[in-house]
Amino acid sequence: GAVVSQHPSRVICKSGTSVKIECRSLDFQATTMFWYRQFPKQSLMLMATSNEGSKATYEQGVEKDKFLINHASLTLSTLTVTSAHPEDSSFYICSARVDLAGETQYFGPGTRLLVL
Amino acid sequence: AQTVTQSQPEMSVQEAETVTLSCTYDTSESDYYLFWYKQPPSRQMILVIRQEAYKQQNATENRFSVNFQKAAKSFSLKISDSQLGDAAMYFCAYRSGFGNEKLTFGTGTRLTIIP
Numbered sequence: 001g002a003v004v005s006q007h008p009s010r011v012i013c014k015s016g017t018s019v020k021i022e023c024r025s026l027d028f029q030a031t032t033m034f035w036y037r038q039f040p041k042q043s044l045m046l047m048a049t050s051n052e053g054s055k056a057t058y059e060q061g062v063e064k065d066k067f068l069i070n071h072a073s074l075t076l077s078t079l080t081v082t083s084a085h086p087e088d089s090s091f092y093i094c095s096a097r098v099d100l101a102g103e104t105q106y107f108g109p110g111t112r113l114l115v116l
Numbered sequence: 117a118q119t120v121t122q123s124q125p126e127m128s129v130q131e132a133e134t135v136t137l138s139c140t141y142d143t144s145e146s147d148y149y150l151f152w153y154k155q156p157p158s159r160q161m162i163l164v165i166r167q168e169a170y171k172q173q174n175a176t177e178n179r180f181s182v183n184f185q186k187a188a189k190s191f192s193l194k195i196s197d198s199q200l201g202d203a204a205m206y207f208c209a210y211r212s213g214f215g216n217e218k219l220t221f222g223t224g225t226r227l228t229i230i231p
Contacts, residue, residue, distance in 0.1 A: 032217060043207060043221045044161075091159060095219075103149045103168075103211060105219060107161035 006108035023094030029074040030096035038091040050077040084115045118143045122222035137193045139208030147213030156204040203229045
């Protein structure tokens with residue numbers, strides 16, 4: 001199956017700093033990638049849809065100025081949590097769909113963010 | 117808006133036995149896709165099985181099979197010959213077939229395998 005990587009796998013930062021998370025499709029091109037957030041013992045909540053070469057589409061209630069998404073190439077999308085606060089601590093997961101090859105999304109291994 | 121409901125927060129099964137996880141969904145669309153994803157303790161989401169709504173035949177992947185009842189909007193997952201490695205959170209997910217690629221997830225079922 002298609003492989004999606006995320007970096008870093010976990011990050012600890014101080015309140016007020018910004019954190020960048022990378023999502024890469026390793027063996028396929030992905031015009032569209034997705035960013036999810038998962039709180040402990042809860043389901044995945046879609047934050048935004050990342051489109052290569054255009055602006056991301058954010059879900060209702062997600063602050064686009066706080067969660068900056070850039071999809072500069074067909075294999076890389078980045079999520080930057082700006083001015084992070086303890087309430088932003090969570091598990092962030094990206095996914096990607098293989099272009100022109102089905103409807104299945106493949107997920108990265110996730111990034112655990114802890115804001116102190 | 118579409119909703120996905122998993123009414124079993126936790127399930128357990130004896131090793132080598134069969135277990136069925138329930139999922140219902142609500143939609144007014146006729147074309148859509150349904151998925152079961154597994155999330156083990158590593159938290160890596162792994163695709164277990166997928167079903168296209170236009171297909172009447174239930175999808176099967178080795179020990180995993182679904183019972184897709186379109187009229188009842190039900191999509192249950194059957195795991196046969198349960199193994200210790202099957203222990204995980206299982207999420208049912210819905211995707212529209214009309215261009216919106218978003219996945220809508222259920223709340224998940226935690227499956228425990230009893231040795």
